[in-house]
Amino acid sequence: MATIIGIDKIGFYSPEYYLDLTDLATARQVDPAKYKIGIGQDQMAVLPADQDIVTMAANAAAQILDQADRQQIDLLIFATESGIDQSKAAALYLQELLQINHQARAFEIKEACYGATAGLQIAYDHLAAHPTSQKVLVVGADVARYGIATAGEVTQGAGAVALLITRQPRLLGLQQPTAYYSEEIMDFWRPNYRDTALADGKFSTAQYLRFLDLTWQAYRAKTGTQLTDLTAVLFHIPFTKLGLKGLRQLTTDLAAATKESYFDYFQQATGYNRQVGNLYTGSLYLSLLSLLDQQQLAAGSKIGLYSYGSGAVAEFFTAVVQPNYQQTLQVACHQQQLHQRQRLTVAEYEQFFMQTGLTDDHDFQIKRQSPHADFYFAGQTDQRRIYQRKEPVK
Template identity: 45%
Template sequence: MQVGIDKIGFFTPNKYVDMVDLAHARNQDPNKFLIGIGQSEMSVADQTQDAVSMGINATLRYLDRIDKDKVGLLVLGTESGIDQSKSASLFVKTALKLKPEVRTFEVKEACFGLTVALMVARDFVRVHPEQTAIVIGSDIARYGVKTRGEVTQGAGSISMLVKATPSILALNNGHSAYSEDINDFWRPNDSRVALVDGKYSTQIYLDFFKKTFADYKKQKDLATKDFAAIIYHLPFTKMGLKANRIAVADQDETNTKKLQSSFESSKLLSNRVGNIYTASLYLSLLSLLENGNLSAGSLVGLFSYGSGAMAEFYSGKLVAGYEQELDRAADEKMLNRRQKLSIPEYEHIFNEALTDPADGQELTSDDEVGTWYFAGLRDHIRQYKKII
């Protein structure tokens, strides 16, 4: 029985910063950000968008095309949690009006969270093939204004429906995992911004890719040339480029061009959205599907990495007709709806979002009709509303 990804939904907030503007404001050569980091734009979340609201909005992209009564599991992966105890997925489940019998919880392991959710959902559907599962990665990457990590921020969510006989990507059995207790990135309980050792984290990411990629090929008796595409977790697109160079280092010209081309297709959305932590790998997948030229049956390798550190390499095969499940025009429209912020506007919005509003203060959103948003606290309980 094949189990895999049947639907993909994407959401990002309605504001962004242009990297050229940011470079000029920070007295940097724009090419340091455009080429050296590989980013051209960065989505910005104001006070009204958080992991919950973005997860709701991403799932709504496909919710009216599925049988909600068949959903038996909802898992949300995030490192931008809104409560130390209550799962963010419960807020999402309520907004989506899923039945009470749905099992739901939140998982955390830095940027590895959505991969954890996907693998749990895969195994759930294998045991319960008559049911489906919704998995969500939803995050706001924050390092702070005028910090070294500022250019690798972003905000967004990816939601996926996992089911038997999927319409997009059938997941293959097996994986290669590797983990170590490493302090390359972390966020203390008393901080809304992350702490990171950037150069160290990049090296660990690349080391873990080498280990898991080599081990997976050995396990499955595969060669690099067997993959039509290899996609990566992209905290910034240059990181994935470095890993892809490792992947093709010993390949002939034909295979090198093939994997370079697929990587270029996979990075286009991340280049405009920025880092969305748990969902970054799956934004790469969506970008590959929308911008690449892969045929049914193509083998796609996926490298997932979460600082701290946990990595996994696995693969899937594209299902015939997967293109019919995509809506590139709608994704482009969502990106184009965003308001370009001046640097002073961005700094104000960013810093304002580092604290919750006062209890009883009601927030309003300037996004489009139908968008869900965080509306403030009432008796210290988070409130979520839809723009009508």
């Protein structure tokens, strides 16, 4: 049997609080249709003070890792643009919380929303180059913050996606080659002195679509793949309307009957994104999880994936659905997470927003606010972050 490298398991975590965007629209004196149709979002995850990128990543990864996985992982990659330290990698906190094998490389990578895809491709190359290596954990965890009553407010969110990469994966086999493109542009950025992002929205949308065309055409040239060879195409989803624009661009020349299938899959693939909001590095993979959880795909189906990170780097690649992949999914767990969240008022959301992004050098303690989370951020002592878990790792 030929060796396949790909995604064996996917874990997902989002905070236990959310804001309904109808409430936000009312508070901002905006027609709700502008948010729910014009932007394509229904709800927005809101981060409580007892969660950050480390705890969200740990809560996501703990869903999928057993003791054997923890011992067999020899590479841990943490992708984020919401870093908590200018020097120490969040991967090291995560390794300790999850009790992952210490005979492992552990580091953090950053390139806006592209980071998790960079981690995924590094994981592929690592397993291909090291026959004795067994498993790689890639996580993407972020908090999307633009500020209260700003243009980007409606596209905020928070959460983490964890990917276990192995040989002979049970979910998706990654295919090579891929196509990628990078160019220094100023469409979105966050200087060190800010805890909210800056963005040129219209310019960023134009670059997202331009990079999509460049990477798709390069992928076609490399592989001979036609759009109709792909069962579905998934996108980086900072908000669902942007991915929809990308799909419209790709399918312009297709007959109406052929287009319909791609748009049906897109709707299913953005179900979770509409409820959670922007995950930055995890957004593409949350969309992938939404599709896998909601749709029965035939083994051998080929899925196209478009990853984009402002600044900017983009990549187009494909993955093949594996036989009986449904047996590995945790659909009930994911749906329960979303169902058990607590709805906030706009005033409560604004209060939560002001609690995050702590930079004070004094000691402080944080009262636990996430009753269902296994891991949480408890505060700071001697300028050292303190993490705790509800129960010992099994």
